[in-house]
Amino acid sequence: MAGSPMTSPGTARAPREAIILGSRSIGVAEQASFAALAADRNPIHTDAAAARRSMVGSVVVHGAHTLLWSLDLLAGGEFRPAAVGSIDARFPKPLYLDERAECRLEPRADGSLMLRVQVAEKVVATILVGTSPTPTPAAEPDAGSLADAAPLDAAPRETDLDRIEGERGVLITGGPAAEYGRRFPQAAALLGDALLRDIGGCSRLVGMICPGRWSLFSRLIVFPRPGREGEGLRYHVAGYDDRFRLLRIDVAGGAMAAKIEAFSPPPPVAQPDISTLAGTVNPGEFAAQRALVVGGSRGLGALTAKLLAAGGAEVHLTYASGVQDAQALAGEIGRHSGRAACHRFDVLETRPEDLMRALPPITHLYYFATGPIFQAKRRSYDPVLLESFTRFYVTAFFELCQAAWQAADGIGLSIFYPSSVAVAERPKELVEYAMAKAAGEILCQEMPRLFRGMTINVERLPRLLTDQTASVVPQSLPDPSAKVVAILRKMNAGR
Amino acid sequence: MGSEEILAQLTDIVREVLEDETLVLRPDMTAEDVPGWDSMAHINIIVASEIQFGIKFRAAETEELRDVGGFVELIEAKLP
Numbered sequence: 001m002a003g004s005p006m007t008s009p010g011t012a013r014a015p016r017e018a019i020i021l022g023s024r025s026i027g028v029a030e031q032a033s034f035a036a037l038a039a040d041r042n043p044i045h046t047d048a049a050a051a052r053r054s055m056v057g058s059v060v061v062h063g064a065h066t067l068l069w070s071l072d073l074l075a076g077g078e079f080r081p082a083a084v085g086s087i088d089a090r091f092p093k094p095l096y097l098d099e100r101a102e103c104r105l106e107p108r109a110d111g112s113l114m115l116r117v118q119v120a121e122k123v124v125a126t127i128l129v130g131t132s133p134t135p136t137p138a139a140e141p142d143a144g145s146l147a148d149a150a151p152l153d154a155a156p157r158e159t160d161l162d163r164i165e166g167e168r169g170v171l172i173t174g175g176p177a178a179e180y181g182r183r184f185p186q187a188a189a190l191l192g193d194a195l196l197r198d199i200g201g202c203s204r205l206v207g208m209i210c211p212g213r214w215s216l217f218s219r220l221i222v223f224p225r226p227g228r229e230g231e232g233l234r235y236h237v238a239g240y241d242d243r244f245r246l247l248r249i250d251v252a253g254g255a256m257a258a259k260i261e262a263f264s265p266p267p268p269v270a271q272p273d274i275s276t277l278a279g280t281v282n283p284g285e286f287a288a289q290r291a292l293v294v295g296g297s298r299g300l301g302a303l304t305a306k307l308l309a310a311g312g313a314e315v316h317l318t319y320a321s322g323v324q325d326a327q328a329l330a331g332e333i334g335r336h337s338g339r340a341a342c343h344r345f346d347v348l349e350t351r352p353e354d355l356m357r358a359l360p361p362i363t364h365l366y367y368f369a370t371g372p373i374f375q376a377k378r379r380s381y382d383p384v385l386l387e388s389f390t391r392f393y394v395t396a397f398f399e400l401c402q403a404a405w406q407a408a409d410g411i412g413l414s415i416f417y418p419s420s421v422a423v424a425e426r427p428k429e430l431v432e433y434a435m436a437k438a439a440g441e442i443l444c445q446e447m448p449r450l451f452r453g454m455t456i457n458v459e460r461l462p463r464l465l466t467d468q469t470a471s472v473v474p475q476s477l478p479d480p481s482a483k484v485v486a487i488l489r490k491m492n493a494g495r
Numbered sequence: 496m497g498s499e500e501i502l503a504q505l506t507d508i509v510r511e512v513l514e515d516e517t518l519v520l521r522p523d524m525t526a527e528d529v530p531g532w533d534s535m536a537h538i539n540i541i542v543a544s545e546i547q548f549g550i551k552f553r554a555a556e557t558e559e560l561r562d563v564g565g566f567v568e569l570i571e572a573k574l575p
Contacts, residue, residue: 090514092535114514123531126514218535243554244538263535428527 013079014107021073021115023102026061031097034065037183038200039152039174042207042215049324053268053298055216056094063091063217064203066125068184068196070103070115074129076186079105081113084191086130087222095124120382136223136257141236141250144170149232150209157212161264164211164247165240171209172232173201173253195224198253201233202260210235211247211264218246219261226255235260271303272481274336278310280485286311286492291364292404293317294345297326300418300461301368303484305329309338311488316359318345320369347396352403361408364491365415367397382432389436394443405451412453414491417444419460457490496574501548501567508547512539522564548574 026034035041043050044060051059067089074080095101099119106114108128115127149172150157180200181193188196199222206217232253239248245265251258286308293308295301296317305317306329315333319326319342326342333340345355347369371392397417405413419441422434444456461483506520513531526532532540541557544550544566550573560566 090512090539092531092533109516116514121530128514218539241542243557244542246538246542261539263538 014111014113015079015105016107018104018106018116021070021077021103021105023100024069025098025100026065026095027098028059031059031061031065034062037175037179038062038064038203039172040064040200040203040207042156042213045207049322052322053325055265055268058094059097060094061097061099062203062207063089063125063220064199066091066095066101066117067127067220068180068187068199070117070125070127071129071191072184072187073103074105074113074115074187075190077105079113080186080190081129081131083131083133084129084224085132085134086128087220087224088128088130089220089222090126091124091217091219092126093122093124095119134223136225137250137259141168141234141252144168144234146170146172146232154208155213156208157210159211159213159264161211161240161242161245164237164264167210167237168235169209170232170234171201171205173197174204175200191224192255195222195255198222198233198256198258201253202251202258205233205235205249205251206260206262210237210249211262214264214267216263216265217260218263219259221259223257224255225257271306274306274310274332274338277303277306277481278336280481281307281311281488284312286313286488289313289364289492290360290362291315291366292359292362293366293368294347294400295320295368295370296366297322297329297342299368299370300480300484301366302329303480304366304368304488305340306333307481307484307488309333309336309340313339313364315340316343316362317341318343318355318369320344320346347400348391352396352400355400356403356407359407361411362404363408363411363413365401365404365413366491367400367415367417369396380431386432386435389433390439393436393440397440398443398447401447401454402451405454408453410453413451413455415444415447415454415456416487416491417441417456417458419458421460421462423460457487459487496571498567498571501570502563504547505544505563505567505570508543509540512536512543520563522562522567524563525561544570550574 031045035046040062044054044056045062048059101117101119101124104116106116108114112131113129115129116123117125149170152172152174177193177197180196181188184196202220206215234252236250237247238250245263247262247264249260249262251260289308291308291313293301293305293315296305297319305315309315317326317329317340323344330340330342343355343358369392401415417440419437422430423438423441426434441458444458447456448454502520506518509520510516510518513536518529526537541552545552548570550570556569
């Protein structure tokens with residue numbers, strides 16, 4: 001054991017103004033290593049394809065990992081507290097792999113220490129470290145037997161939320177405490193490595209057990225106490241708020257008591273299958289379309305591909321990274337006697353001429369390529385972010401249209417460009433996105449003058465229910481099917 | 496409890512949820528005006544407000560909130 005908890009009262013020194021304790025990014029290898037240590041292999045941490053379809057949209061660093069790294073920085077620095085009475089960590093935004101996070105220590109009027117972990121302006125964790133002794137919560141979960149606990153290699157649990165309130169259980173924490181001490185030596189010296197392992201165990205509890213497969217760790221409040229080895233964690237779901245799918249969980253381990261708040265977001269939005277969608281279009285009404293659907297493996301692109309195929313079109317859909325989704329979609333269309341093929345095409349990497357060589361001349365192009373819309377901003381107006389969006393929604397779009405028009409060789413080409421209501425509404429977090437879409441709209445007005453026989457339809461789409469707009473908050477967003485059918489018919493008419 | 500007192504207590508709640516000791520709320524402010532007040536924070540603010548004031552919101556009420564002033568009015572209407 002690398003150290004035991006310091007419980008003597010002490011007055012923490014705090015900086016007069018915020019200081020940066022350190023910065024770093026976490027890559028794939030380190031992420032996998034922590035997932036193994038904590039035995040939290042929830043797909044949002046370990047599986048890029050599954051994470052892409054989830055509410056967070058990409059692989060996310062474990063909140064517990066961010067917390068332990070931050071505590072290690074604090075414990076190894078000039079403002080190391082003499083004692084820690086409580087740790088209150090919130091995780092308001094996801095930290096993605098390879099994002100460079102900065103840990104700042106901020107002074108607080110009450111003498112506590114505030115760690116704030118940020119990627120540019122995006123706050124991914126706030127950690128309030130109380131330096132005065134804090135009573136451990138009186139009510140603790142009943143003891144359970146580790147013999148009843150799920151094995152460490154079990155798959156993440158699919159929880160029945162209707163029966164979650166009041167659930168009690170016990171879980172085995174992950175790798176040895178000494179390994180936590182080796183990875184976070186300063187934090188272990190201050191808090192004891194058994195406590196670090198218990199914190200890692202909370203990650204496993206949320207990500208693998210309760211709520212398990214569909215989970216987001218929102219808050220962890222830790223009350224350290226003298227550490228004992230090898231007891232696992234006992235938990236009790238003290239409350240479940242079905243309005244927000246929010247769980248409150250009491251936890252007790254050998255080295256701590258804790259309170260957890262975690263969300264259980266709904267599973268990814270499932271598109272209606274093609275058999276269902278076939279009832280919304282007329283047989284053969286899109287048979288004249290040989291359509292290229294860029295970004296067709298999910299969301300509105302996938303829905304467009306299905307509806308086109310249901311109406312008799314020959315569909316070529318592209319994917320950048322979701323090969324399994326794309327192949328599954330093409331298979332579904334094929335089983336419905338539709339015509340579909342999928343092609344890898346990353347609008348930022350693949351030369352559009354190379355894609356066109358793999359295709360017969362197309363008559364219709366639907367451009368649903370998109371990257372993460374809600375990205376970390378470096379400042380109120382972020383030119384780097386604007387450039388990123390502009391490459392997606394303007395430059396790459398133009399180059400693809402040009403290549404498709406050349407390949408069409410005079411047969412005519414109809415293009416659909418999905419703009420956004422954000423152009424007019426301009427939500428604060430989406431200024432650069434709105435600017436790029438506005439530029440795309442202007443380009444769409446110009447291109448028919450540059451390329452004879454090209455027609456372009458532009459629609460400012462509202463928020464529709466897709467992977468990218470999924471939220472833990474219940475939403476009443478409209479089903480996008482009717483909107484997409486209307487677009488396809490408009491494209492059919494060549495207007 | 497008057498609206499000024501409710502606003503003061505609501506400010507403390509939002510400060511705690513967003514971990515921002517300097518935040519000052521005004522009735523005309525919306526979530527857009529407050530850094531960090533996103534959908535997740537909104538839930539935490541709602542839940543903390545329910546505990547603080549001993550009230551309960553319906554899901555539809557929380558979705559319809561437009562600004563801080565409306566939030567204060569809703570709390571005031573629900574207080575016994």
